Amino acid sequence: MLVPLRDAVSRTCGGKAGTLGVLLRAGLPVPDGFVVPLDADRATDLDLRDALDELGGPVAVRSSADDEDTGRASAAGQYESVLGVQGAERVADAVRTCWASLHSPRAVAYRGATDQQPRMGVLVQRHLDAEVAGVMFAPGGPAGVTTIEASWGLGPSVAGGTVTPDAYRVHADGSVTYTVADKVRRIDRRGTHLVTSEVPEPDRRRPTLDDATAERLAGLGRRIAGVLGGAQDVEWAVVDGDLWVLQARPTTADLPVRRSSTVSGTTLVGTPCSRGTATGTARVVRGPDDFARVRPGDILVCPWTDPSWTPLLHLAAGVVTETGGILSHAAIVARERRIPAVLGIAGATTTLHDSTTITIDGSAGTVTTHP
Known part of the structure; x- marks a missing residue:
């Protein structure tokens, strides 16, 4: 069998x-x-x-x-x-x-x-006890840019959006640019349980990958895209310096390219994760007890989105989270649903007040409040 x-x-x-x-x-x-x-x-x-x-x-x-x-x-x-x-x-x-x-x-x-x-x-x-893990967008051709998101510990923190990961871009000429995030928490195996713990202060803003490892990951991504015949979202892990492939899936929607915008005093800036703009009522959702309050056209404002929240994405006009990156599950599903998403706005659930009117721009990565 x-x-x-x-x-x-x-x-x-x-x-x-x-x-x-x-x-x-x-x-x-x-x-x-x-x-x-x-x-x-x-x-x-x-x-x-x-x-x-x-x-x-x-x-x-x-x-x-x-x-x-x-x-x-x-x-x-x-x-x-x-x-x-x-x-x-x-x-x-x-x-x-x-x-x-x-x-x-x-x-x-x-x-x-x-x-x-x-x-x-x-x-x-x-099972692999990863020191660093994450998700990678591997382009379908040699001229594309590889996007990598990485954090400490096991991959569910990145895929699940419970941490804002380091973000790397490996260009066709091999050059690497990156942004280091404040990686507050990590997930690790302890015996037969997964444990979420706080990342020690010195490691929170320490890069998870050096340039050489980012380049190795990009090379691995190109090989995967070549074997599978097109651009891929790849979940990966690093164990004792070795790279491992945990999952690969065809991309179902293009990644947004951040465009510039005017930022005012009432505008918050995060990671642009799904294209489009929407204006609607901010609905702060911290857990399942808040689900019944969501109405069609609301813009979800939450710490992060758990997969069990998927039914809300049929109602919402947009998504704002406090943590997460462009390759998280929430971002992927938002792109499939064609609703704008901005992730990684620290303190969004307290800064954006419930029932106020906001505009989300998923290409610029901005959320603007209206009087």
Whole structure:
């Protein structure tokens, strides 16, 4: 029933596993693993012991649906992944968690009205305790600019938007420009649990990557784009100086290019993450208890967006967050929904007052309040 990751194809193993199988066969650095395929019988017991013994140590259990990581839709953050899992019974439970996430409210809302019934494969890989991790936009041609976002610890802090990451741009001539962010928190594995902790003060504004590592990542991204035949969003990790590929998906919308704008005393500036402008009512949302207050046309103002907040993006005219970057799941989904998004405005939920009128410009990265 189980498929070695090296043999995985999207048709039988889902988008995520199928793509990683292609990259593994091409000789790229992908953590080894196996796949519970799309057509696995869920009524039978999962016997994973032998396969887990071969991998050794903790594993990452990750969704691999057949409608995930495609050129039509990313499903970024909509299905479950469980990291740092140990023991056959707990891995089996994590597989069932991934299966169940296919029908979660956020996944159903993301897919919208459709007659298609997606299927879920599950990828089990060797877990990597990353020192630095993040997301990279790898352009489809040699002349493009590689955009890299990076932070300390495991990748969910960057992909999930719970930290504002360092941002790097590696140009075609090999030159590197970057902005160092105030990386307040990090996620790491402690035994069988993921723990969020504060980054020590000296490391908060220390660059996560040197120029040489950024160039190596860009080179890896170009190889991935070449193998897969186009621009890719790539999740990656650095462990003991080695680069690893954790995920690759076709880009579903172009990144915005920051354009200049006039900044007044009532304007806040963040990272432009999804094109467009919108004027509407600021709706401060700090958690699920605030969901019922959101009305069509409101502009969400939140610390960050959890994937469970996806249904709100059908109502909102725009999104403003206190943390996050241009390659986070929230930014990707906002671009797919074609609503403007500005991320990384520290203190936005206290500076922007609920029910006031604001204008968001997702190309300039600005949010302006109106009297």
